Amino acid sequence: MRRFRTYHQVLHDTGSRILEQVLEQRARLERRLSPVRAVVAVLSGKGGVGKSAITANLAAALTERGARVGALDADLNGPSLARMLGVRPGPLTDGEDGVEPARGVLGIRVMSMDLLQPDEAPLRWRAPEGDGFIWRGVAETGVLREFLSDVAWGELDYLLVDVPPGTDRIARLLELVPRPGQTLLITTPAEISRFVVAKSARLLIDAGVSPIGLVANMIAHPRQGAPEPPRTAADALVDETGLPLWGAIPFDANLAERTDRGLPFVLASPEADAARALRALAERIEHEAGGRPS
């Protein structure tokens, strides 16, 4: 029987230098993110918990506090962040330093698949039919890498990344940004959210991600005169994971309605309880990042 050497024992490359190409991709990403003070991942694992609306409102609230903010919509299949930040699709510009991001309300820098595809088009690839399950995840990770590394984000205090549902999507982001500056784990008072978000928490903790702040969205307004608010599955999640609760945002039907129309709620209804809670969360993020940007 022949005895073969291993791949690494055979020293020479065929000339493709695949490893060098991959390392260059990583280096580009690191160079791009080096002037960003904190990448803030907004994720849940569960769909429909309000990640995108929270991301859009935090972007606006942080900008109001004087920060330079970028917002990246990592949801390639169901992009919504650009519209929530008031961006309407229009030509992007190829600049010397990469693709110039679109500008949303308050000048927030935005990149989303929404800006590249026709409104009604689902995410599809120029590829033969069949076997898509083998390469589709690789292609989506590649596009996310390009959104991170090829956009001329410039100097930012915060780059908020709106991560789509599914723990696999969280893992994909961590492949590219293994140590986000901060991670917000969004849940709701529903038991089913606790069940799913607990899995995401475990994934993040096992990956060594820190700090992670839980955010309970759509909580009931406290009843006047009630001794204390009723315990929910979000409180159980805090106990179960040991993660701190960074924010609790009361349910407000207008939050989604206003934000969906391209005007973040913190700007449209600044006095509402939910807007106050979102601003308090922005303040917490700022605190975690070491204070207000100079």
Added chain:
Amino acid sequence: MKFLCLQCDQVMAFAERQIPGDGTLAAVFTCPGCGHEMAMLTNPMETQLVSSLGVRIGGRTVPEQPFELTRTQLSETRPDAFAEPEPVAQTVRWDSDATERLARVPSFVRGMVKRIYADWARDNGIALITPQIMDRARAELGLEGM
């Protein structure tokens, strides 16, 4: 991946790459010791997997372009997603046939393709880009699919 010539115990070197059709990628490797040649043919799924990684078999002759994967792999794109590139002081000119051919490139990738051809022409001391020059650059740079 590496290919080992069993006769010479040497790693075979990349020599040529083509996309002959049907989603096949053909890459030719040669043994530096005995000159033996072999062609690797990938099926469409394997070709797509390599493309999705953003790497090029045979190595890169031009650096990876911004949004290269996004621009070349999405099936449906907004026609106005990217602004027409600003006219810049041209050291390289395009003849009318080359201009016409460039105009047929989808606008989504046109700016990137134009820059790649112009950079290649400049690097090779070519002042006028013609369709023949575009073919040469395309083959040399491995721009299949662009």
